[in-house]
Amino acid sequence: MRGQVVFRSTKSVTVFAEGSRYRCDLAGRLRKEGRNPVVVGDWVEFDVSGEDAKEGRVISVEERKVWISRRRDVGKARELILAANIDQVACVFAVARPRLKFGALDRLLLAASFREIPSFVIVNKIDLGIPDDVEERLQIYPKIGIDVIRTSVVSGDGLAGLEKRLQGRATVLTGPSGVGKSSLISEVLGIDIRTDIVSDYNEKGKHTTTAVTWHPSADGTAIIDTPGFRDWALWGLDPQELATWMPDLASVADECRFRDCLHRDEPKCAVRTAVEEGGIHPLRYRSYLGILDSVLERQERDR
Numbered sequence: 263m264r265g266q267v268v269f270r271s272t273k274s275v276t277v278f279a280e281g282s283r284y285r286c287d288l289a290g291r292l293r294k295e296g297r298n299p300v301v302v303g304d305w306v307e308f309d310v311s312g313e314d315a316k317e318g319r320v321i322s323v324e325e326r327k328v329w330i331s332r333r334r335d336v337g338k339a340r341e342l343i344l345a346a347n348i349d350q351v352a353c354v355f356a357v358a359r360p361r362l363k364f365g366a367l368d369r370l371l372l373a374a375s376f377r378e379i380p381s382f383v384i385v386n387k388i389d390l391g392i393p394d395d396v397e398e399r400l401q402i403y404p405k406i407g408i409d410v411i412r413t414s415v416v417s418g419d420g421l422a423g424l425e426k427r428l429q430g431r432a433t434v435l436t437g438p439s440g441v442g443k444s445s446l447i448s449e450v451l452g453i454d455i456r457t458d459i460v461s462d463y464n465e466k467g468k469h470t471t472t473a474v475t476w477h478p479s480a481d482g483t484a485i486i487d488t489p490g491f492r493d494w495a496l497w498g499l500d501p502q503e504l505a506t507w508m509p510d511l512a513s514v515a516d517e518c519r520f521r522d523c524l525h526r527d528e529p530k531c532a533v534r535t536a537v538e539e540g541g542i543h544p545l546r547y548r549s550y551l552g553i554l555d556s557v558l559e560r561q562e563r564d565r
């Protein structure tokens with residue numbers, strides 16, 4: 263049979279096919295850790311064990327078309343794929359608790375852009391009030407082609423708009439821990455995923471998502487919940503190409519004098535000129551410099 267991986271643990275996966283879920287082992291060569299042989303969202307071929315059994319074994323994995331990944335620094339650095347075969351990435355943050363970190367937002371947007379996956383921003387917990395400086399900074403994004411949807415699970419504000427945006431597509435929700443990803447998915451799908459097996463109580467007695475889970479629904483809509491992260495490190499990007507994946511910087515970066523310009527203090531840098539003349543927002547440029555530093559630092563560490 264053919265189906266899509268909706269959940270993965272170390273030794274087995276859950277495959278969704280023709281409306282049913284099958285718990286499947288992985289054929290030996292697919293079991294290698296650390297190499298992302300099977301990830302949530304992959305299409306696989308699998309054998310079912312018995313007549314009515316909802317169990318089986320994954321035989322092969324189809325070629326992955328798109329995926330979103332970040333760098334994992336446990337032991338030797340490697341690529342950690344969050345989900346494959348997705349249509350869009352929703353970068354979820356909260357106005358407060360935890361505070362919105364624009365550096366992290368810009369990094370996430372860059373990671374999606376690098377994989378050429380459309381993305382948008384969800385700002386949740388607006389019932390807590392949007393501080394003026396946050397609102398002002400959010401205004402930058404629509405101007406560079408990135409939508410911002412403001413939501414509250416508490417008041418219900420923005421949920422209809424979000425639902426429309428998710429309709430008929432496979433969307434991965436990613437963002438720091440505690441911003442409300444699982445709560446939003448529960449609201450939109452009308453289920454309580456916080457009580458799922460993938461949820462755990464953390465030290466403060468709150469639920470926190472511990473594994474990526476693909477939630478399919480009848481009309482072709484799929485929402486993928488992911489564990490929150492502390493620090494999103496980019497994978498697979500050269501320092502020289504970072505700006506080309508930030509739409510506002512990319513539009514002028516071609517005009518720099520040097521092809522390998524890092525847009526820091528090189529002469530005749532079109533990016534810096536645009537920042538001075540107001541074409542690029544200084545805070546986006548500051549984000550860029552922060553991202554560049556961390557990529558350069560990790561590149562150094564890998565040597």
Ligand SMILES: Nc1nc2c(ncn2[C@@H]2O[C@H](COP(=O)(O)OP(=O)(O)OP(=O)(O)O)[C@@H](O)[C@H]2O)c(=O)[nH]1
Nearest residue numbers: 387414415416439440441442443444445470471490
């Ligand atoms: N005030 C307020 N609280 C919210 C809102 N949405 C979620 N919360 C609360 O925020 C906390 C975290 O919500 P979760 O949905 O578990 O957050 P998450 O992003 O899935 O977190 P991880 O699974 O750890 O990544 C919970 O206590 C929710 O009740 C909201 O719109 N407003």
Ligand SMILES: [Mg+2]
Nearest residue numbers: 443444470471
């Ligand atoms: Mg969660």
Ligand SMILES: [Zn+2]
Nearest residue numbers: 518523525531
């Ligand atoms: Zn430059």
